[in-house]
Amino acid sequence: MFIGPVFISPLFNKYKSLEEGPVREAILSMARANSVPADNVYEFDASKQSDRISANVSGIGSTIRVSLNDNLLNRCTPEEVKAVMGHELGHYVLNHGPEDLIYFSLIIIIGFAFVNWSFQNASIHGEVNGTLKTFLMWLVFHCLSYSFLPIFF
Numbered sequence: 723m724f725i726g727p728v729f730i731s732p733l734f735n736k737y738k739s740l741e742e743g744p745v746r747e748a749i750l751s752m753a754r755a756n757s758v759p760a761d762n763v764y765e766f767d768a769s770k771q772s773d774r775i776s777a778n779v780s781g782i783g784s785t786i787r788v789s790l791n792d793n794l795l796n797r798c799t800p801e802e803v804k805a806v807m808g809h810e811l812g813h814y815v816l817n818h819g820p821e822d823l824i825y826f827s828l829i830i831i832i833g834f835a836f837v838n839w840s841f842q843n844a845s846i847h848g849e850v851n852g853t854l855k856t857f858l859m860w861l862v863f864h865c866l867s868y869s870f871l872p873i874f875f
Contacts, residue, residue, distance in 0.1 A: 727789070737765070737789065740764060740795075745795070749763050749790075758788070760779065762787065765791070768791035768792060768793055769796070775794040776790075777794055779810050779813065836866075
């Protein structure tokens with residue numbers, strides 16, 4: 723979350739500051755109004771990979787940034803861009819990133835604890851081979867991810 727927006731994302735796309743204009747000012751105004759400490763808006767070239775529109779608020783602390791892909795800017799009206807950015811800023815304001823990190827960490831911890839427990843108990847009754855262990859791990863995490871869906875959505 724610290725290094726992703728600054729070091730990893732630029733490996734896959736070219737980021738540049740969004741040029742001065744009403745869209746940039748509207749986004750920064752929305753960010754300030756919602757206490758999002760972003761001082762710049764970036765545009766990235768996702769059109770080389772996909773035609774989907776996208777935007778995000780990413781980073782923690784000094785790495786927080788607002789990014790919009792070129793498809794969003796080229797295919798949507800300024801009002802639609804503001805609507806998408808309002809949605810993305812809402813994720814930041816409502817702390818969805820840290821919450822999701824906690825939930826996924828819980829899923830992983832519970833899943834590995836259950837898999838460990840089940841392997842220890844299975845070894846009492848006979849040896850479990852590697853393929854079966856892999857399948858059981860997949861099954862446990864698959865079931866856990868479905869059981870946590872109501873929390874995420």
